[in-house]
Amino acid sequence: MKKRLLFYVLACIFCSLTAHAQQPVEGSTYYLPKTVIRVALLVQKDTYKPGELAEYAERYLQEIVNQEENTFYSIASIQLNSYGIPDPSRQFTAKMDNKHSINKLYKDDNGVLIGVNVQGRKQAMPETFTPAPKAKALNPRDYMSQEILSAGSKEKMAELCAREIYDIRESRNQLTRGEADFMPKDGEQLKTMLQQLDTQEKALRQLFEGTTTSDTTEHIITYVPEKEVNKEVLFRLSKQLGIVDADDLSGNPYYISIKALQTVQTSNVDIENNKKVKDEVGIHTVRPGKIRVTLHSGQKRCGEVEMYAAQFGETESLSGELFGKKVTTHVILNPVTGNAENIQTELLKK
Secondary structure, three states, rough: OOHHHHHHHHHHHHHHHHHHHHHOOOOEEEEEEEEEEEEEEEEEEEEEEEEOOOHHHHHHHHOOOOOEEEEEEEEEEEEEEEEEEEEEEEEEEEOOOOOOOOOEEEEOOOOOEEEEEOOOOOOOOOOOOOOOOOOOOOOOHHHHHHHHHHHHHHHHHHHHHHHHHHHHHHHHHHHOOOOOOOOOOOHHHHHHHHHHHHHHHHHHHHHHEEEEEEEEEEEEEEEEEOOOEEEEEEOOOOOOEEOOOOOOOOOOEEEEEEEEEEEOOOOOOOOOOOOOOOOEEEEEEEEEEEEEEEEOOOEEEEEEEEEEEEEEEEEEEEEEHHOOOEEEEEEOOOOOOEEEEEEEEEEEEO
């Protein structure tokens, strides 16, 4: 008897829990965005290696060249963009019940609202940088004569290479003046011959002048503006180390400034803020504020852009009258600023 009673009690508890779990949840939670500044830096690394015959450049070519290996970093370009992230201070729940025509909320992958009753546009991040393929490096030995290759010492090799360079220059001058013993038949053949001479001289000069190889990499720095700032250190660039932290004094500072322009972007629906909205249904949008973003290096301005930022604007609530039993409204929101880009209302069929 006791076993039957215990079984009955457990069965009742299970049924109660199951019924509670199956109750429909009225509402869907979402975020409005906070705007993030994305700074894309293309950093160029130039690596210099002295030539095998660098010590003889002044003697045979009358040139003074660097005889020590060196690495130098510089910024090739700066691009400023923006994207949206969920704003924890702007989390809301929309009413989805039989009293309102809010059928579905569409959210970005990060939970930011992008559409009400219609699919909005998901934000697309900028493509990452892909470096161009490098040209094949010249091998000076491919352009050396047998006499140069069989030279018994580096000094003798330097003398013969220098003599070959001067001979190439003389041949080029004769071709351009039309005085060569074997002149090309047409302009295209002349162009080919001059290019071959240029390549040969370049390869041999590398033995004295050395080579510089360049590599370009992309560095992404994100910055979330919360207020106006004037020349805040964003990052530093060391000529020997590349991009370093903002507090690393080995690099030269790059500053960011944020200026609020007191301009609020309007939406496609006329809603007065700071007034009680009739029939609150939990659908909110943003009227973002415009800001000016400026990057500086010393007195030099490296980049400037004006953009709308959600956190510099105002949150507004859409009235439940837009989602009543007789009408339904489609709203498309910007995934970066939260602004209502498109609002369309239609009568529901009876």
